[in-house]
Amino acid sequence: MSEDPRILTAYWDEPDTVWIGRYVQTGGYKGLRKALKMTPQEVIEEVKASGLRGRGGAGFPTGVKWSFVPQDTGKPTYLVVNFDESEPGTYNNRELIERDPHEFLEGAIIAAYAVQCRTAFIYNRGEFLHPGRVLERAVAEAYDKGFLGTNILKSGYDLDVVLHRGAGAYICGEETALLSSLEGYRGQPRLRPPFPAVEGLYASPTAINNVETLANVPHIMVNGAKWFAGIGTEKSPGTKIFSVSGRVNRPGNYEAPMGTPARVVIEEMAGGISDGKRLKAWTPGGSSTPFLTADHLDVGLDFESIAEAGSLLGTGALIVTDERDCMVEACRRLLQFYAHESCGKCTPCREGTWWVTRVLARIENGFGKPEDLPLLSELGDNMLFKAFCALADGAVSPISSTLKYFLDEYEDHVRLGRCPFADRPAEGAEPEGPSGDEEERREAPGALAALEALAEPETPRPIPLSEVLR
Amino acid sequence: MPVLGAELFAEAERIKARYPQGRERSAILPLLYLAQSVEGRVTREGLKEVADLLGLRTAEVEAVASFYTMLRLRPTGRYVISVCTNLPCALGGAKELYREAHDVLGPGCEDATEDGLFTLHEEECLGACDAAPVVQVNFANYDRISKERLVEMIDALRRDDPPPPSRGAFPGDFRKASRILAGLEPEGDA
Numbered sequence: 001m002s003e004d005p006r007i008l009t010a011y012w013d014e015p016d017t018v019w020i021g022r023y024v025q026t027g028g029y030k031g032l033r034k035a036l037k038m039t040p041q042e043v044i045e046e047v048k049a050s051g052l053r054g055r056g057g058a059g060f061p062t063g064v065k066w067s068f069v070p071q072d073t074g075k076p077t078y079l080v081v082n083f084d085e086s087e088p089g090t091y092n093n094r095e096l097i098e099r100d101p102h103e104f105l106e107g108a109i110i111a112a113y114a115v116q117c118r119t120a121f122i123y124n125r126g127e128f129l130h131p132g133r134v135l136e137r138a139v140a141e142a143y144d145k146g147f148l149g150t151n152i153l154k155s156g157y158d159l160d161v162v163l164h165r166g167a168g169a170y171i172c173g174e175e176t177a178l179l180s181s182l183e184g185y186r187g188q189p190r191l192r193p194p195f196p197a198v199e200g201l202y203a204s205p206t207a208i209n210n211v212e213t214l215a216n217v218p219h220i221m222v223n224g225a226k227w228f229a230g231i232g233t234e235k236s237p238g239t240k241i242f243s244v245s246g247r248v249n250r251p252g253n254y255e256a257p258m259g260t261p262a263r264v265v266i267e268e269m270a271g272g273i274s275d276g277k278r279l280k281a282w283t284p285g286g287s288s289t290p291f292l293t294a295d296h297l298d299v300g301l302d303f304e305s306i307a308e309a310g311s312l313l314g315t316g317a318l319i320v321t322d323e324r325d326c327m328v329e330a331c332r333r334l335l336q337f338y339a340h341e342s343c344g345k346c347t348p349c350r351e352g353t354w355w356v357t358r359v360l361a362r363i364e365n366g367f368g369k370p371e372d373l374p375l376l377s378e379l380g381d382n383m384l385f386k387a388f389c390a391l392a393d394g395a396v397s398p399i400s401s402t403l404k405y406f407l408d409e410y411e412d413h414v415r416l417g418r419c420p421f422a423d424r425p426a427e428g429a430e431p432e433g434p435s436g437d438e439e440e441r442r443e444a445p446g447a448l449a450a451l452e453a454l455a456e457p458e459t460p461r462p463i464p465l466s467e468v469l470r
Numbered sequence: 471m472p473v474l475g476a477e478l479f480a481e482a483e484r485i486k487a488r489y490p491q492g493r494e495r496s497a498i499l500p501l502l503y504l505a506q507s508v509e510g511r512v513t514r515e516g517l518k519e520v521a522d523l524l525g526l527r528t529a530e531v532e533a534v535a536s537f538y539t540m541l542r543l544r545p546t547g548r549y550v551i552s553v554c555t556n557l558p559c560a561l562g563g564a565k566e567l568y569r570e571a572h573d574v575l576g577p578g579c580e581d582a583t584e585d586g587l588f589t590l591h592e593e594e595c596l597g598a599c600d601a602a603p604v605v606q607v608n609f610a611n612y613d614r615i616s617k618e619r620l621v622e623m624i625d626a627l628r629r630d631d632p633p634p635p636s637r638g639a640f641p642g643d644f645r646k647a648s649r650i651l652a653g654l655e656p657e658g659d660a
Contacts, residue, residue: 087595088595088599090597091598091600093597119490127540127597129609129647129651130611130635132650162488163653164488164500165500165503165651166540170594184498245561245599245602247561251600319561333557333560334556337557
């Protein structure tokens with residue numbers, strides 16, 4: 001891979017990448033032509049053999065997922081595209097759509113053919129108003145050129161694509177919540193099983209795929225499974241678009257083979273830490289994946305290596321902090337997000353995210369007590385794997401990983417009665433955000449006792465269920 | 471006063487027709503956007519008319535509408551300014567940005583400013599973290615916004631002269647943006 005390793009982003013540098021003319025000119029829709037000459041089963045086998053795994057976070061083998069969609073139920077089958085990209089730090093799907101929508105769309109049409117779907121839905125994140133318009137135009141172009149509609153490329157295969165815009169809810173990126181939302185309900189997750197492959201949209205067999213996953217499919221069709229399997233690592237083949245943000249010189253999306261060391265992505269591609277500072281922490285796959293540190297920079301960015309290092313590859317979103325940044329405040333801000341986005345269905349998530357946010361704000365603002373640190377840990381334990389979906393598990397990631405790697409920062413907050421980073425000049429994080437609890441905001445050192453009494457009205461401590469049942 | 475007049479009623483039927491027969495409930499979000507495009511927010515009448523279109527009770531539609539932040543049930547300005555303060559943007563100074571916007575727009579701007587022009591929304595991650603801190607106006611993106619730039623943007627919006635977004639065209643006021651979100655042409659025949 002000494003030459004340019006880019007596959008998905010190969011045309012991003014060119015100004016006129018977006019529309020169908022350029023796409024077809026550079027070999028676009030050849031994958032679809034090839035797929036339509038194969039049987040759906042052969043397409044599934046090819047994608048299975050490539051080893052392609054879902055890029056939305058879970059890493060499930062895509063071809064296997066398609067093979068789970070039964071064809072003999074008497075119900076229609078559906079393809080639903082999850083373009084509800086909302087994981088903090090993640091923006092690779094958005095840029096894929098904005099820069100080369102047909103690459104994804106061709107992949108979606110091939111996927112729909114593989115599962116014998118006649119109506120596919122794209123769940124477009126609501127806030128992505130402009131990407132949605134790009135997609136609308138791309139879909140119209142594809143109809144116009146005969147890549148969508150009836151009798152596609154004279155194959156006898158018919159497919160319609162419906163763009164469905166969400167309306168502002170992180171949870172709708174969770175596949176069963178997405179289905180609830182698409183069916184016209186509140187976006188709350190459902191119990192699995194039945195899995196969506198068997199009973200998904202409208203209780204019919206449904207394949208749900210991420211945008212980046214599908215963008216790989218045309219390339220697999222054209223170049224073959226063996227070619228794809230030879231890129232990246234054995235168990236995580238292909239490339240991945242890594243979204244790098246935070247304290248780096250050149251934040252951006254960078255495509256690299258799976259298994260590329262984090263050091264290469266952060267220090268070379270993204271230009272290293274800004275202002276000559278030292279890296280403190282980074283997430284491998286968005287805010288729901290545990291922070292890693294400078295000690296992990298040589299870990300390869302693939303599903304297995306990152307798991308071995310104690311985190312998750314997630315969406316491949318690297319949020320980078322440096323020595324200026326307070327990890328207690330970073331954790332508090334992320335928990336504020338989870339508390340806001342919890343759908344409220346499950347108690348451990350709804351209550352847990354709320355309480356943890358309060359305890360973190362208390363520590364950040366200088367009111368923390370030594371017993372708050374084990375309390376945070378206990379609250380995390382009461383959330384992890386205790387709810388329907390993975391939102392609560394994701395919320396525990398920043399808690400457990402900051403306690404693991406930055407316990408000294410928590411202890412300093414408690415010992416000093418203030419944030420040790422707050423009195424740094426210039427751009428350092430301030431102790432309280434605009435949406436923090438007013439009552440917990442520190443006014444002046446003299447008011448501390450009074451405020452503490454206000455902030456702490458005999459805080460009811462969550463009682464472990466085991467003690468209640470005893 | 472009906473929210474969805476005759477022409478819009480026809481558009482509502484077209485929106486329903488995007489979904490398989492018998493699955494028209496799926497049209498609830500675009501229909502709510504359509505109602506929002508008429509009134510600049512979703513009112514009780516809007517909820518009721520969407521309910522009637524789908525054969526649901528108003529409470530069922532309200533239960534859905536209240537779940538989603540982009541459907542505005544409270545008073546809403548002509549321009550909804552969303553400032554992301556999630557971690558990647560916070561590292562770029564987004565909290566100070568939000569505070570500045572709040573100071574400039576004044577108390578009560580989480581609903582609508584008195585002149586009806588603005589709503590300020592503290593936003594979660596907008597998926598453009600390479601451009602932190604990120605601001606949206608009516609869901610159009612503005613990259614790498616400083617406090618000074620934000621104040622300039624607010625001034626320009628007061629003059630009804632929206633600055634060009636970082637990508638794509640400005641969608642127009644909140645009603646027009648809602649119309650696009652309903653999957654309809656910005657200008658439309660209504």
